[in-house]
Amino acid sequence: MTIDLRSDTVTRPTPAMLDAMTRAQVGDDVFGEDPTVNELQAFAADMFGMEAALYCSSGTQTNQIAINVHTRPGDEVICSNLSHIYLYEGGGVAQNSGVSMRLLEGNRGRITADHVLANINADDAHYPRTTLVSLENTMNKGGGALYDLNELKAIREVCSAKGLQLHCDGARLFNAVVAQELDPKVFGGIFDTISICLSKGLGAPVGSLLLGSKNFIYHAHRRRKSMGGGMRQAGFIAAAGLYALQHNISRLQDDHRRAQSMGQALKGLDWVKNIMPIDTNIVIAEMADGIPSGSVMAALAKEGIQCFTFGNDKIRLVAHLDINDEHVTAFAERVQNITRSKLEEASKERLPGMY
Numbered sequence: 001m002t003i004d005l006r007s008d009t010v011t012r013p014t015p016a017m018l019d020a021m022t023r024a025q026v027g028d029d030v031f032g033e034d035p036t037v038n039e040l041q042a043f044a045a046d047m048f049g050m051e052a053a054l055y056c057s058s059g060t061q062t063n064q065i066a067i068n069v070h071t072r073p074g075d076e077v078i079c080s081n082l083s084h085i086y087l088y089e090g091g092g093v094a095q096n097s098g099v100s101m102r103l104l105e106g107n108r109g110r111i112t113a114d115h116v117l118a119n120i121n122a123d124d125a126h127y128p129r130t131t132l133v134s135l136e137n138t139m140n141k142g143g144g145a146l147y148d149l150n151e152l153k154a155i156r157e158v159c160s161a162k163g164l165q166l167h168c169d170g171a172r173l174f175n176a177v178v179a180q181e182l183d184p185k186v187f188g189g190i191f192d193t194i195s196i197c198l199s200k201g202l203g204a205p206v207g208s209l210l211l212g213s214k215n216f217i218y219h220a221h222r223r224r225k226s227m228g229g230g231m232r233q234a235g236f237i238a239a240a241g242l243y244a245l246q247h248n249i250s251r252l253q254d255d256h257r258r259a260q261s262m263g264q265a266l267k268g269l270d271w272v273k274n275i276m277p278i279d280t281n282i283v284i285a286e287m288a289d290g291i292p293s294g295s296v297m298a299a300l301a302k303e304g305i306q307c308f309t310f311g312n313d314k315i316r317l318v319a320h321l322d323i324n325d326e327h328v329t330a331f332a333e334r335v336q337n338i339t340r341s342k343l344e345e346a347s348k349e350r351l352p353g354m355y
């Protein structure tokens with residue numbers, strides 16, 4: 001039994017989800033005629049108390065479209081130095097929108113209102129125009145870190161006072177909804193735009209949604225078309241997203257519980273130095289001095305456990321829909337088998353690091 005903890009994107013549709021997909025009513029969504037896509041968009045917008053939503057192929061696409069519509073070339077975006085839009089979107093922000101980024105160092109990737117305020121450029125021809133703040137919640141590179149709601153509200157106030165737009169990369173926003181027991185409308189009331197992924201913890205095979213005002217989504221829809229993102233009978237995949245929103249949100253708490261158990265299993269092992277606080281479904285473990293994360297990844301692979309490295313000194317493990325309690329028990333047993341001598345051996349065949 002392989003235990004795949006690389007990402008919450010590795011899930012496969014369940015029989016019930018597949019059934020919803022095959023039964024979907026479809027039409028040409030480029031003509032706006034796909035009833036399932038329309039239903040998904042309306043359902044998600046309503047859930048967040050926002051005016052409109054746009055179904056897109058990926059979270060990278062929703063983020064890139066949002067940044068593009070919010071900014072003009074030469075503008076500056078404030079975000080964390082650990083953010084997905086900066087690290088993992090192929091430089092798309094520069095390529096698609098021609099904007100610069102003001103990278104802030106936060107606490108596990110979470111930036112503060114004071115920090116944002118201090119980094120807004122004065123209205124002076126020397127400086128790029130600061131137009132957008134982008135926050136990631138939960139924060140992937142911070143180990144699924146949760147933003148404090150009061151901090152989000154404070155950042156909202158700074159943005160409103162200074163005329164900045166506020167975007168949320170909410171690839172894992174539902175993990176925050178569940179962990180903090182919040183109504184998604186709370187987030188809908190704070191951000192101008194939100195990107196959510198259906199293909200992460202929610203278990204859909206593909207798809208993300210961009211949420212915002214009617215006017216914003218009108219422009220986002222135009223931009224999606226010019227980026228080649230118009231899809232035809234997309235209702236077949238949208239049905240999976242709709243199923244995910246209707247059935248797979250509250251179960252995220254199981255992922256959070258299992259992430260805690262995995263963290264416990266790693267505590268006290270002599271090759272682990274530290275475990276980041278586990279807020280949601282992501283476990284980031286820092287390796288003991290002199291133990292490269294690549295050799296841990298290789299040794300774990302020999303035990304049938306797949307994970308990714310985060311730099312040379314950390315590994316990331318993610319709980320998701322296809323990981324059950326049996327996997328977690330097996331994980332706890334197998335990590336005990338990894339000794340320093342096995343790591344020594346594994347370091348010779350170190351796997352290429354990821355992320």
Ligand SMILES: *Cc1c(COP(=O)(O)O)cnc(C)c1O
Pocket residue numbers: 057058059060061063084085136140169171172197199200208
């Ligand atoms: C996964 C992810 C995205 C989008 O990823 P896609 O693979 O393009 O769907 C965006 N932001 C964060 C934080 C993510 O984890």
